[in-house]
Structure formats: C-alpha cells, structure tokens
Amino acid sequence: MPVFVGSRAEAPSSHSRRCRWAAALAVALVLVAPFVAAQESPSHTWANPVDIDYRYNFEQMNEGVSYRTGADPAVVRYRDAYYLFLTLADGYWRSTDLLHWQFVKPSRWPFDSEVAPATLVAGDRLFLMQAATQPRPLLYSTDPAHGRLDFWTRLLPPVPGAVSSDEHYTLKPGELPPGPWDPGLFQDEDGKTYLYWGSSNVHPLYAAQLDLKLGDESQGEGKRLAFVTQPQALFTLHPAEHGWERFGQDHTDEHTLPFMEGAWMNRQGDRYYLQYAAPGTEYNAYGTGVYVGKGPLGPFEYAPYNPIGEKPGGFVQGVGHGSTFQDAYGNWWNTGTSWIGSNWTFERRIGLYRAGFHADGQMWVDTRFGDFPQRMPDHRLKENEDTFAGWMLLSYRKSASASSALPGHPASDAADENPRTFWVAASNTPGQTLTLDLGGERTVRALQVNFADYQSGRYGDAPDIVAQFRIEGSRDGQHWDTLVDLSHETRDRPDAYLELPREARMRYVRYVHGHVGAHTLAIADLRVFGNADGAPPAAPAQVTARRLADTRNADITWSPVPGAVGYNVRWGLSPDRLHSTYQRFADQPTKLTLRSLNKGVRYVVAVEAFDEHGVSVLSATQNF
Template identity: 70%
Template sequence: MRAIRVAIALSFCTTAAHAAQRTYANPVDIDYRYNFEQMNEGISYRTGADPAIVRFGYAYFMFQTLADGYWMSRDLVDWRFVKPDHWPFDSEVAPATLVAGGRLFLMQSAFSPRPLMVSTDPASGRWQFWTRLLPPVPGATQYDETGARVASGALAPGPWDPGLFQDVDGKVYLYWGSSDTHPLYGAQFDLRLGATEGEGKRLAFATAPKAFIHLDPANHGWERFGPDHTMGDRPAYMEGSWMNEHGGRYYFQYGAPGTEYNVYATGVYVGKGPLGPFEYAPYNPVGYKPGGFVTGAGHGSTFEDAYGNAWNAGTAWLGVNWTFERRIDLFPAGWHDDGQMWIDTRFGDFPQRMPDHRLRAGESTFAGWMLLSYRKPAVASSSLPDHAASTVTDEDPRSFWVARDNTAGQTLTVDLGGTPTVRAVQVNYADYRSERFGDAPDIVTRFVLQGSLDGRHWQVLADLSNESRDRPNAYIELKRPASLRYVRYVHGHAGAKHLAISDMRIFGNAEGPAAAAPVGVTAQRGADTREATISWTPVEGAVGYNVRWGLAADRLHATYQRFADQPTSITLRSLNKGVRYVVAVEAFNEHGVSPLSQTVVIAP
C-alpha cells in the first residue's frame, strides 16, 4: 500500500474516474462470487451465470447462479451486492423472477418442491416465503430429500431452470427444463396473488405441463454442440426459458447448445399465446457472440429499462479453472415493426453508452471507442514462468499474467506505441490457484491506474486504492480523456493467493482515418447447408473485422468478430437450412470502423 501512496503523491493529476461513468463494457463489472462446489477438489474460481434481471420500482435487480444474494442498480452501470436475510441453504441456481402485484418473486431451480420467495423491498434484502413448498410438477419423476426416487413419471424432475411470466390478463405461467434429451415445458400456474394466509399458501398448476420446444440440430446449425458447433451429433443442451410479450406476440427464449463453449446462444420461438403454438424464428440464433474477448450470449433475460429500451443479459463462457466458470454480459435488444426480435452483440465487448433516453430506431449504443491495446508490448515488475506480461494484450481471457507475489506495488505496463486518446481501461483478473471458496471481507480489488507520455512522468488516471468490493472485470471510464503512450497498473490488493490478470484492455481513439471497407467478399454455402464459408481480402492496417449476417441488408444482427492476425476466411456453422441470408464484412482499426463491404447473398 505504501507504494501506491508514493505513486499518488508523485502524480500530477488525480481523477475520480468512476463517479460520472456513463458507459460500460462486458463482462458486466460486478463482484462475481467464488464458487464452493469444487472446494474439496481445490478448484477455486469466481463465476456468474444465468442472469435474471427485472426492473422493480426505481431499480434493477440481477439474480444469478450460486451467489448468496443478488445485485441492485439504478442505472444498469453501477451494481451493488445485496445480502438477503432469507436465502436457500443450497443457494439459487438459474433462478426465475417475476414482478407481479407489487411484489418481486424468486424461484430457484429444483428437482423437487422447494419454497417460493417474495419481497416488497428487495433493496433492503428483506425476503419472506410466499409458500414453504411449491406443488410437484404433475406427471414428473419425484425424489425425496435423500435422493431416493419416490415417484416415476413421463416428465423429467423439476422445475429446473424455471421461468415465470405474467400475461396482460394477469394469468401467470411457469416454464422450465434443462436437458440434452428432454424438451422445454410450460404450464399455467396459480400463484394465488390475492391470498393472505402467510407462508401456508397452497399453489397449484392450473394446466397440465405442455412440452413444446425441442432442439432440431439437423436443421438448425447453431443448435449443434461444441466450439464453433464442431462436435457433430453429440447431444446438445437446451435450457434457460424466458418469455416476453411484445405487440401481441409471445417470444419464448431459450439457451443452446451448451454453456461451456464460445457459441452459447439465445434462440426464440414466436407464438400467439403464452403456451403457443410456437413457430421457430428463421433469424435464430437471436443472441449470438462467438468471437472476441467475451464469447457467449445464452441463457439470460430480456427486460425493459426506465426509458422503454429493451436489453438482453446473457451468459459468457470463460472455462479456465472449471467448465462452468462464466461471466455475465449485457446487450441492447429490441423488435422491428414486423415483430422480428434482435439482440445487438456487435462490438459487444467494447465500451457501450448507457442511454438516458428512448433510443431511436437504428441508434447504436456503441461508444465508438476502439481497442488500442491489441498485441501491444507489456512489461511487468515480476512474472511467474509461463505467465508472461505479454498475455495481457492478446484478447484471450484464458491466458494470463501472474506476478511473482501478491504484494502492493507490483506493476503492469502497456506501451501503446503512439499517443492515442485514452478514454477507458478494463482490468480483467484471472483466478490462478486462488484458494478461495466463498465470500470473505478481504476479497476486494484495489489498484491505481497511471498514464504517461514518456514512461518517466506519470499521472493518476483512476484511484481504486480504497475500493470496498471485488471487481474481477473492473471497467473504468476516465473522467477526462488523456493522450498517452503508456498505461500502468499499480497493484494494491487482490483477495486471492496470486495476482493474476488476463487482459488489460485500453480503449479510445488514435488520430487518423478509419480502416477501408473490405473488398473481395465471397460467401459459399457448403454441401451441409447449415454452413457457409465467408472470405475477404485483408485490409491494410486493420486490427480486426466483423463478419455480419442476417435476413436482409438492413438486418445484419449476427456478428462474428475476428482479429487481423487470424485468417480472413471463416466458416459459419450456425445457419438454418432453407433460409436465405445476406452477409457483409466491416474492418476496424484504432481510429474507427470502416463502411460495410458490399453485401453478398447466401442462397438457401
């Protein structure tokens, strides 16, 4: 800590960077919790997944898997962890939320009847039981608390991965399912919203469960399992039910083909009622982010902000210490006038503006701040073997720098080469043999960010030396943009055994023209028509490319981000059979984004 105080004293500009922050960057900057499930194997990691975000009163509340509490925000940028007074002993997994009758309901995933919780003041952490025991799923296999099967049925035990929805007529519906063999189910559910008898309310299924969504990977390329959908016929998962009504249509959303790879995505079926019948949307996957620093956009929630803008929160895959090591991402979403749903993941891990108004049709939240740090030289005060400082600029969260020891004063410095205007920095920590398996008071993140033009005279860009929470993916928007060549991280405290950072991502703009539009774009549909190979001519000076496709030239909502040191050819394996697509490519550099290339049609 003394080293940080000295650095602050020597610097000539102190900036309270976080005070007026109006942008954010994925992964969402929250204090992800250490998981306890692999404690006895010694596997330590922070994680967050399956976000359910709702607006209740003046604030937003985020619930997710295996966090002994939840997060609250008034602006979707700054999130505060709330410790509840009542919580399931085995925590919440893929919870369902519902705002109804002036109350916030919370339901955990379960293989047998569990409580349903309710709060009228979630900001305070006060909860009570709406009912001590939910009714069993009719016709489902049942287990007792010892794990013994007490009833066999045609349906899988549940409701696992539940979703709750209240229609405009006040009726409530429950959706559930998570399996590589079973479908997703739905039923009308009587919550007894007018009941007053305390915790003893007997709830009931108002209709029999209905199986209405099955995976169809033979026709839907994106529903195939594995990295970039390459594991052939291996069974894939569908899960994470979420329902929205918009314009008289019902949008049933689900996650597939599995949370543990880069292609975890959100699909949607559209119906005329909350229990269908539903039709598969030809523009699926509606939420898809297979490339870039953050990958994955499945199993989440779609909600509206205070201005009427739609957002989709999803699950991003990390998978370093454990298959299900994950993070949360947040993307703008919406609907076209004809009912087509969209989720915008373009530049989805670059800074995004958080709007303070209703977005106009076609208005982007992308801040226009470009990645300045890709493959730039980095040096550190110390490093462990095989964990060099150079990894912090490779845009790969699965490689990371590890300092020799976790002591205050360790430094990590990135040389930007020129003197661009720096506007934001994201420090992404990694867990390397962290030896933490639950919440603790000392799990906080403290550091100072400094900048310099010459590597000798430093100014403070952001001072987090008194930070009171953990920030594994700390995103800092600078209060004042700064022209810099060097950006330095000065370590204060990390609540893990080791100081490990996967990437220090620096955003802003360099002087000069944006990249030229790519030319020579071709698209060849494969013999397997779920696939198409897109190629283009390299653009001089490009940092990377976005391959964009969709049903029409003005609806290129799907994006696959590539970097310029990767081949300028990619096989998309996420296509639907029998669907005509339009594809284009844009290039980006440190100055800005090119115009789109000419569009190319991918015939059915």
C-alpha cells in the same frame, strides 16, 4: 455436473458459505496533470463483462478448484430499480442505472444457494424461484432494496407426472423429469401466470399455467400455488436443421447431443417470445434462440432468424441463458452468460446487450462490439440508434512488461484478448506492476482490468476479498501520473471497468498493484480503449459468401485491410438487419466458416474493418 440423465443441472453444494454484507461504494476517478484537470464525474458507459463483484464459487472446494463465476442472469425492473439474480451467488444485485450494481445480502436465505433462478414482478411483489428437482419455497419481497425476502409456507407442488428421484433413471411413457429445473416465470396481461422449465440434451422444454393468488398475507391469503394445467412438452432442438444448435466450439461437434435450457418469456404486442439457450454453456457459441407463439402456451413456431443472440468471437464469448427486459425509457435489453472455462467448465461471466423487436415481429439482440465500451442511454432509443461509444481497443498485442512473472504466464498474455491466458506475478505483494506500451500517443477514454483466478485458493466470501490498485499513465515512460486510484476500494472488482471523466493523452499505461483477495495476482487482460489520430480503415473488399454442401455452413472470405486490428463479419436476413456478428482479429485468417445457419433460409453478409482510429464503412453485401 448432471443431476439426472440428460440434465444440464448444476446442483447446489451442501457446504455452508461464509457471507458478508457488501456495499458498492462510488469511487471517484482522479485525473492528474499533465493529462487533464482533476474532476469527479459519473460513468455513462459500460463494457462487458458486467462489472460486479462475482462471487467465489464453492462447488469445487473438494477438488481444490477456486474461481469466481456468474451465470444465468435474471434481470427484472421493480419499482425504481433493477434487480439481478445469478446462479450460486447467495444474494443479488441492485442498480438504478444498469451501470453501478450493489450486492444485497438477503435477511433470510432458505436455500443452499439459488441455481438458474426465475424472477417475476407481479402484484407489487418481486418473486424468486430457484431451479429444483423437488418442492422448494417460492420467495417474494416487497422490499428487495434492503434485502428483505419472505418465503411462502406452502411449497411449489411437485410437477404433475414427474418422477420424484433425481438419480439416474429411465423415463416411462407419460413421465416427466423432476423439476422445475431452469425455471422461467411469466405473467400475462390478464393476470394469468405461467411456468416454463427444462435443461436437458434429451427432454424438451415444458410449460404449464400456475395458480398464483396474490391476496392479503395477514388474512392467510396469497399462499395458493398450484398447477392449473398439466405440463405440456413444447419443443426440442433440431441440430440437423439448425446449425447453431450443434454442440462444441463453433458448433463443430456433430456427435454430442446439445443442451436446451434457460427458458424466458416476453410478450410484445400480440406475440409471445419464448427464448431458450443452446447448445452448451462451456463453448464460445452459446447462444439464444426464440420460438414465437400466439399465446403463452403456444402453439410456437421456430423463428428463421435464429439465433437472436450469439457472440462467438472477441474477448467476451457466449450470450446464452439470460433474460430480456425493458428499462425505464422502454428500451429492450438482453443479458447472457459468457464463457471463461479456465479453471472449470462452469466458470463464467455475464453480459448486457441492446435488444428489440422490429415492427414485423422479428426479435433481435445486438452483440456488435459487445465487449467494447457502450453508452447507456438516458432516453428512448430509435430503432437504428447505436449505443457503441466509438472507443476502439488500443491494447491488442501491444508490448507488455511486468515487475515479475511466473514461468508460462508472461506479461504479454495480458494483451491478447483471451481470458483463458493471463499474466501471473511472482508474488501477490503491493507494488507489482504491469505496463503496456501503446506504440505511440493515444487518446485514452476507458480501461478494463480483468483479473483471473490462478490457484486463487478462495471459496465463498471473506472481508479481504476486495480489489485495490491504481492505474497510471505516461507520455515518455519516465514521468507517471495517476489516472485511476482504487487504493481504498471496498469491494471485489474481477472485471473492473473504469471510464475516465475526460479524455487523456498517453503512450504508456501501468497497473500498480495494491491488493486482491486471491493467493496469486493474475490478470487476464489489461484493456485500454480510446482512439489513435487518423482516419478509420478502408472497407474490406472482395467479400465472397459460399453456402457449402451442408447448408448449415457457409465460407465467408475477404481481402485483408492494411493496418486493421480486426473485422466484424455481420449477417442476417436482409441488408438492414445484419444483427449477427462474428468478431475476428487481423492475425486470424480472412476466411470464416459460419456454422450457425438454418437450412432453407437465405442470408445476407457484409464485413467491416476496425483499427485504433475507428470503424470502416460496411463492405458490399453478398447474398448466400
């Protein structure tokens, strides 16, 4: 949806959007005998996609395409809470624990909607800037918990040297595209503020210092906003050298120019980490890279360990265009944008992943088992401390049945770990059921119901856009007990993650429908997590790694492991830094062509197997 030639922009719609106050109310998870005694317990785990009430997008209203979406997450910690801003949300989310998020409707919202927002906490204020191609107000709040947003009467001035039109044009020497689109804000320890921006398959990322005075509003101060330095071009993509910057599914498109966007800056020690996204949000291989500098305006050097964040396999795919922040304990986290792309190119979700910095300066993002349950820490994590809960996927390719189904959308589509295929009930009526047979008794710890949008017919907000259902379990398929009851839920749950207060034994899991706001009932996947009895699988053997003639690519092979559900191909710069992961299921070939490599960089790879019992030890490592 280009705003101008070479742009990656998603322009705000001119259509008005119906909005409502939404409060995420805690709902007790109730377990009934014979599983365990009923008990109310808070959740301590999460699984991606992040469980928030993604908003129905209205951009494609004229084309009749209806879908929920969330993208370009910007997370900051302000006082005692975390604030999450997304593209086209008409509001934001607040959390005190990174697990439970409450939607906040602002008191004033001068935008049609924000796109690719930038955030900054400075001077006891939380600032918000939308992507723009012309001067727009910079918002701030000292009370975001209650939705109070003020905006400066003085606008961000035009980018010096930039053309003023957002129509198609040809740049002249010295001209810049209109902006700032996809902005990023950063304040250094000396109080100086910097703006980074750019979203294009032609133009580089840009940066400049801003004059952001924080004074007494009652005295007319605090309203100064100006460019201190001229914008400077920083860097562009080099897909001929960096395999992960190539466009397309698994970086297979050698002909389309890739996009660079989503700038985000962090400082750690005396190093500055300018992060960016590539090559395209509509593919599984959408990732995050970083250039490291000695100052906020550089000079910057490309990190040989790029991409720092990539998740091309599994249920959730893609981690580009997000933000990196610290929690209350000092742990680092990275958010990113995940690809759905069923209804439209820009149908997406968001993910949350652990991140960090090694002592020698290497930045990393851990996406291993990134869409399986993860434990939220209540302390400062050690460098090698894992947040993976160890609860395995019990629902993959299991026998599924339903009370009804539309042709072409069978119940089996709800157990294939693919959000682009889905079961659709013949009618959206209470009592419709979807049942999984786990193949034997399992210990179940958590579930995830991922609703899909199939001819949903909704745009914007409405009071009836809520998700209400219950989950039942059974040992024999005849006698059923309630595991989770959301019959009275008051918010939408497109990707409802439900941790059970205590483990429960069962063979059958059944979704019983109550209500969804869409015109149809569609479920992409009913995911079940826990463990089967028995030992984890053996480590994969005969692992080989061969760099191809085009050294951006390498073939990785391994021998199948009997009973494995899938494999994690893990690679990095050394055996103790295998930070990149490509998840594969056992019904896929045990050969993977990695196309994410940098020329001139040597790598180490190993493979682990997983099944319903657990995870194997790593295979022997191979250099390539």
